[in-house]
Amino acid sequence: MIGLLADVVGRVSDQATTSTTTIPVPCSISSGGAKITSVCSDTNSLHISVAYRSILPVLVLVIGALALLAISAVLPKRSRPGLYALLTVAIGGLALIASVWQWSDIGNINAHVPAGAQAALNYRLAHQLTIGQQVFYDRFSVLFMALVSVATILGAMTTDSYLRREGLDGVEAYVLMLMAGTGAMLMAASAGLIMLFLGLEIMSISLYVMAAYHRRRTQSGEAGLKYFVLGAFSSAIFLYGVALVYGATGSTQFLEMANFLGANSLSHNGILLAGMALLIVGLGFKVAAVPFHFWTPDVYQGSPTPFAGYMAAVAKAAGFAGLLRVLDMGLSTQQANWRPAIWLMAVLTLLVGSVMAIAQRDLKRMLAYSSISQAGYVLVGLQAASSTGTAGALFYLFTYTFIIMGTFAIISIIQGRGEARNDLGAVRGLAKRRPLLAAVLLVFLLAQAGVPFTTGFLAKFYVIQAAVQSGQYVLAIIAMLSAAIAAFFYLRVALLMYGTEGEAVAGAPGVSGGAGVSGGAGAGDGSILAGLQPIPSLDGATATATLLDPPAVDEKVRLPVAVALGICAAFTIAAGLSSPMIDFARHATTLFNLK
């Protein structure tokens, strides 16, 4: 629309000087978004063809959100429970079908590429750079649209029971989730910095409200407020980076930027470097890379649990999509400048995320730091600046969606009403109470730790392989080291679940005495958990007491959540054994190499 508006405004100012004595040719803009081909005057109108197929999943989500709003305006309140969740799942499913169709449609486009570099380039520009040159129609975008659709389906399934348990049921949560998904899809499909900014803001604003959604918990309001302030700050920084890069290169579009930088070398590139740095900082906030990660633990801890899972999956994916587009496509000629910065960010993120997670006793904070360290692996893939690195990063993000949404879904089950039990002790003895749930959580934990036969292992393997292939041996070693450190706290949770001490104290109902409990702790803890004792705490008795109390909460697992968990676990194992996903991810990056 920006190209459209700009061209139209520019042309109209010239129309007074041109004569219209010739046969008026209708001025038109081709579907590829090229410039206006002839004069537009009062007597003839603009023919603009908009390739709606490139944003089909986005349209599905937006129209779905509007339909939900309209339905809720008409129905009485507290009508059939679960209706909105069902509709959201249907909308997400439609979006997924649309993105699958898009994938095959792009296959058709790829099959008809004419020979010759220039002809191929023109053909691709005409068919794949759509909507006034603002949206890319390539498999990279489609993969992210599929990711967001899947996350929306899973999110709607897990949010339903959570909202009903907390008494927050309503249409708003689902509409916000759909709008956040819309923003994420647009971010991934963007062909220019302004489109990226618009998608970023749509997604972020919806997520701010989702973080503050639980009205009765102060933590939720605080999380929303912190997320909002820091998110607005980072958006402003990102936008200043956009302005500076625009000033340095003359355009906000990635392709034009890359062409300009490839054709000219700037003698004073201070503005470009400053803009690049600010872009990295702004997007680094979104993906919670380390110098900019301070909001993540508080926001994940305070937000309603299924929304924290959605944030961890979708916001991170969209942020990385933005980073990949900006750095790999727009500023690919400046690799020598941004690769060291990303290298440093990756190292810090991997180490800080893993190390800080060890000291956490709140499950959601621990998962927040663990998701920070997972973002480090994706940064490793980004740093490789090759198509294998990008493929590895995409694969990591896609599989991580399933894992993290499943984990947060399980936490939302075991935490009880009002999010009463979020600490590590809540999982204690879970294997005895709910064996199937514990098994599923075990799968997710092992996948995050990178144990073979899960997608987590393959994902780490691919990114580290990409790093090694591009010669970043130190980074690969640090990544593997961080995986080893991270395995500690994942396996700690697993051991707490399956530990045999659970049944020894389960018999003591309503344990509240500190002394008796810590005495039991000393006697009951065998060699398995002895290594876990030195958890620093202000009050030793309380710490062990919280670790030992079996939670007395309702852990009923409702059907939609069970289905969602089943899907996540099945994907995690199945795609870990033999994965066509990596081929999809490799296909999704081919457009990068053409420019």
Add this chain to the structure above:
Amino acid sequence: MTVPGAWYLVLAAVLFGLGATGLLIRRNVLVMFMCVELMLNAVNLTFVTFARLLDDVGGQVSVLFVLVVAAAEVVVGLAIIVAMFRRRAAATADDIHVLRG
């Protein structure tokens, strides 16, 4: 005498710095939010200046979008602030301390 474009860029950078510093220093949440708006307007000035220097109207169109997004962010942000601070007389960031860190 025409004002060189660089002066506008410097002014915008100074405004951006003031806004960023104010955001980090001030405690009143509303003032912090005003600093965010200051930063966004500094960015608008940068866009318009570059549009003038590069003789490209795309910068001005970007300003249109940025203004609209800033306004939408204002609406949502104030809603969150109102929801949090309805019962208090003053909105200070020191009050949000339940989540440490």
Add this chain to the structure above:
Amino acid sequence: MDDAPFRPWLAVAVGGGSNITYVEQYLPILLLMVVVGAFAGGSVAGSRLLGPKRPTGAKEGPYESGIAPRYGPAARFPVRFYLVAMIFIIFDIEVVFLYPWAVMYRQLGVFGLSEMAAFAVVVFIAFAYMVSNGALDWGPHQKRGVPATDQLTRSTTSTVRRVPRPHELLLGVGPISMEDYPEPEEPAAQPAPSP
């Protein structure tokens, strides 16, 4: 500058060569500033000097949109003021997007019209949702909005103080809470239904 007025007593030229700026063409602006300042200052001074002085309690107190401030500025306020302001801003933004289209609507033809109609429909559906939830209800009654299940003791009837009538002011009656004048409300919603 060919049409600079011939005022030799103000012939001040700044710069030289081709960049001459005749300062006297800015004279009207200076005059306007002086007039504006004089008018504003004169109005305030005039009303202070010429108006009658009969201050009452009601006149000297701060004005708060009709709600009588008995105990200082209220820490909490009816949120509907904020909602109205928010809805205004949203529609203002919609109008901002209508301006470029309005400039070029003829050339954009049916396509432009349909796209702008779709945009207006999107905003309208959000507006319909808000109205159906009672965001724009003005007055002590809440028609459609059902309070949350743990509303505790707060409701609009407890936070809004009815404006005291003059005879109540004379009698020195305190703030009249709407709880003293209960209005028929909709029955409270059921707590979250158990599956």
